[in-house]
Amino acid sequence: MTRSIQKPRGTQDMIGEQAARFDHVVETFNRVRKLYGFGRVEVPVFEATAVFSRSLGETTDVVSKEMYCFEDRGGDPLTLRPEFTAGIARAYIENGWQQHAPVKVAAWGPLFRYERPQKGRFRQFHQLDAEVLGAGEPAADVEVIALAQQLLAELGVADRVVLQLNTLGDAETRSAWRAALVAHFSKHLDVLSAESRERLEKNPLRILDSKAESDKALVADAPRIDAYMTAEAGAFFESVQRGLEASSVAFVRAESLVRGFDYYRHTAFEFVTDALGAQGTVIGGGRYDGLIGSMGGPETPAVGWAGGIERLAMLVAEPVLPQVSVAVIAMGGAAEPVALRLLAGLRRVGIAAEQGWRGNLKKKMERAGKSGARLAVIIGEDEVAGGTVTVRDLGSGEQVPLMFDAAVTAIAASLAGGGLQG
């Protein structure tokens, strides 16, 4: 087998069931987010590299190793978006969307990260995204989380997913806690894993979710953020929790759930499952009050989340593949235009119908059977001559002739449950 052209590593081609699952996740998201008043936002798939590098920090691994960066013909540095938030924040600043604040928006589409692919992890992957920009109220946190929760419920995966909730406090809380963590782990360098010693320099909060067995005890003894919480930050977190309870959204406190970047404040949350190997997070989000200001915009509180479409699609029960209701079978040249007229008439009244193009009658019947259609309409020379069509119930095998002019109405009635009537 010669493979002269192959898809790039970490990309995927989808058809059939896999594509139907993907589609189902997106359709459900679009329906549910409207229930919460989230409009659609469209932002570019690529941005000036600075949009991402500035928000993430020039020196971090994610910028230096994980982004798809390139120069266009004019030499401008561009990057395929690795996330939605930075691009939406850029659009908010550039277009002055603060005039609409609070802005509740949703998006979905492809994202790109240069990573080693594994289960639930790809170089081109797809996410759902929901953001509230310009709202500092804890009620905004509650609303985005409730949206995520309802999405998972309607996808039928809520019972396999747990909402983990934490707070990173305000800026003051966060830096005090961070200093305490550094002090704590610095005292135990000898037991700390090599990876975590690295993290102590670059990203000390991340030690808290170290997978190294040797770090577990140290993490358990680590200082808790609650001891460093300012009164304001504590009240905010309380308010979010009370709001979730009132919204009937179940959660567990996850004290080691953290975010690496400084612009994250207050609420952090993840919906996690144990059904997807090493990639357990299905939806992740939080409050990023520091981001828009750090990108040069006005200080703007914001909160949102993103969810992996592929990961959700893997959890969803097998969705039904799209099926037509009626299969039209034309035999002979004279039947062709009659079949096309019938198809147009059926589709115009909202009945899904298609025509088998190839083979003899037997072959076309075979395909009609496999298509999932409930009715087959046969149009051969006899029917054309008599101005009729033959309708066959593919379930019962019952078959009746219909006058062509009455066919659409009769078929509609039959599909609605009226049975076959000549």
Place this chain on the structure above:
RNA sequence: GCGAUCGUAGCUCAAUUGGUUAGAGCGCCGGUUUGUGGUACCGGAGGUUGCGGGUUCAAUCCCCGUCGAUCGCCCCA
């Protein structure tokens, strides 16, 4: 970037300690049935065993390299 496992028909997989013509199911095409599917029977097409090199009388099988896939580590915006 690191590690482990795996690459055989369109798909899912077989093939005795290395042995002569690489098989099966599904799918596809045709027939049993000049206009009747879902079941059945018969037949057919489809392979440089990922690619390159090595060992051997002989390699799908052993060795090296390479490409790809999968799972994990790192990272996780």
